Amino acid sequence: LAKTTQPISMDSYEGQEVNITCSHNNIATNDYITWYQQFPSQGPRFIIQGYKTKVTNEVASLFIPADRKSSTLSLPRVSLSDTAVYYCLVGDYNYGQNFVFGPGTRLSVLP
């Protein structure tokens, strides 16, 4: 299973763009990159998923370079409600493998 490394914590201010980078040097050919968001007392929630290049949805953008050894989650104009833990996962959903959740990145958005 591809191991991921991401910063333990980040601080930002309301209205700023936040970029969280995840390293996954041993990503496999069939692996997708998925990001989840978790608020206190809730289960993680899917944010965005990609395989290569750039993916954008109504919540975030995901940038994946050609070598796919890293990915960057971009949150535009964060608000206080974006304070949460963000997890980067790498794996192949075709086989329902056990996805290992690392400690994630604890984002604190300040007023």
Add this chain to the structure above:
Amino acid sequence: GAGVSQSPSNKVTEKGKDVELRCDPISGHTALYWYRQSLGQGLEFLIYFQGNSAPDKSGLPSDRFSAERTGGSVSTLTIQRTQQEDSAVYLCASSRLDQGGDGYTFGSGTRLTVV
């Protein structure tokens, strides 16, 4: 249903008692996962089901923990002779087994407190 449903949402039990936690996944989701999360910690994998079989039980912490899934749908996680260190939030997730899906959908969890 529209989402993953877990019950009960909260459970307080005495040390040494058995507990059963239930997960009702999204209809049509073949894969089902159990994780647990201690206060302020990350998610710890427990077990994964593909249909009714469990290819990966590697995360079950001891033989006091067991899980089953019937009809490719509802799953029950059973903890026998509960200990205080079993106190945590137990999260269930389900997913389709295909590429480019929307990943896992998690339930809201069962908060287990062993006193």
